[in-house]
Amino acid sequence: MRGLLLTNYYLIHRSFLTYTALAIVISAVIFYFADPSFYRIIAMLIILLMAMPVLEVIKLESKTGYDKYVLTLPVSRKNVVQSHYVFYFLIVVSGTILSYGVFSMYSLISKSAVEDIVNIVAFGTFIVLFAGALAYPLLYVFGAEKSDGIVLGGGMGGLFVAIALQGAVGYFVEILAASSLPIASSLHVPILYTLFGMVMYIASYFIALSIYRKREF
């Protein structure tokens, strides 16, 4: 597993750094020109830009035939799928931390505190986790040639689902507020979005695994 993660890292580390720098620059530009209604877009953009090269891993592996070769190494098909999902998740976590850092930094520099940073960042995290959850099974079914459309579709799908989920999140927030759980009410929404994202991501892993197990090379 460590070897597979290391390969993924080597495959994309340059574009990962480029995209991360790009994410910081774009967020700085949006912060400067746009109003607070764009904050959620910034959070999503930072995490999505960091995660995009990770979805390219499958394309790069397929281009050189490494997707076939890797199965001749002492790893199982399960290990390969796990490595894709774990690597993407680690990058989403890094993106979430960076996104939080960018918002905190902006609050500090601009001296105008951004409210609900955790809430905003959790919204972005959900969208990007959902994009991965949608993209991986589709990449295994349709192959790397369709990866550009799948990645784009995943991001758009994540955004629509995040908006569509607002009603359900509101409903659960009311339940949580009525419960005696010792969780600050300001954390209810981010916790719910993160939880929904995780559940979908894990469900997607099992679907992707069953697809990948039957895949022929």
Place this chain on the structure above:
Amino acid sequence: MTNLLEVRNIAKSFGQNEVLKDVSFHVPPGSIVGFIGDNGAGKSTTFKAVLGLISRDSGTVEIFGEDNLNKNATIKEDIGVVFDAINLPVSLTIKQLNKVFKSLFNSWDEADFYRLIRSFSLPEDKKIHTFSRGMSMKLSLAVALSHRAKLLLLDEATGGLDPSSREQILDELKAFVSDSNSGILLSSHIISDVEKIASHLVVIKNGEVLLNEEKEKVFREYAIAVMNEEQLNLLPEDIVVAKRTYDKSIRVLVSDKHQLPDRTLTEPMSMEELSVLLTRSER
């Protein structure tokens, strides 16, 4: 001693297209099995079926006596594979590749890997996508030879190499089987390579194995007879391996030259002629 690889009666179809038909052969310890066939004969499909990269319609594949490569990935510690293209992550350097394989193989031998890299004169810090085909194939072979594998599966691994590099690689392969515990399945278009190092021959045509024999026995017992239709009809059917009709005669590969009628005209048999007769045969 158990065969390193035992392929029994495997069949595979893609839709209506029957690609492998009842394919059987084995790789005993200490042997190099030359796997010969034209493009599209089923060599690469056989490799994929052996490695579990495609499903089989029927038949069994035992590696080191076990038929569960997809369930027990640790068996692959002892298998080295080279396909007909580079198939390694090309944006990595050799140094990065070494780190990756060190994590993947318990038995990765870093010293041996770098010995091979230096002996093949490959640059350690350049990305693999800058390598020529010959350099890439050498690198793939260096990987396959660097984790103390017992079985090498080489699909057209010597293709694209210049004669001197091929010689160097064939020497490495001969050294690999010299301990008599290891074995190689080597598919190649380059008949001279097979002739030089193979101890067994498997010839496949249209997904069917036409010949599966020890090379020494083939050259000792087999013969190419030149005859007409009448003479052919008189031959015992079980010794006719393949035949090819020419303008005025038929060339017949027989598995036991001692069963040929007296004064039957035979041709000197080289590896090249044997291969051409089998791959172009009518049977």
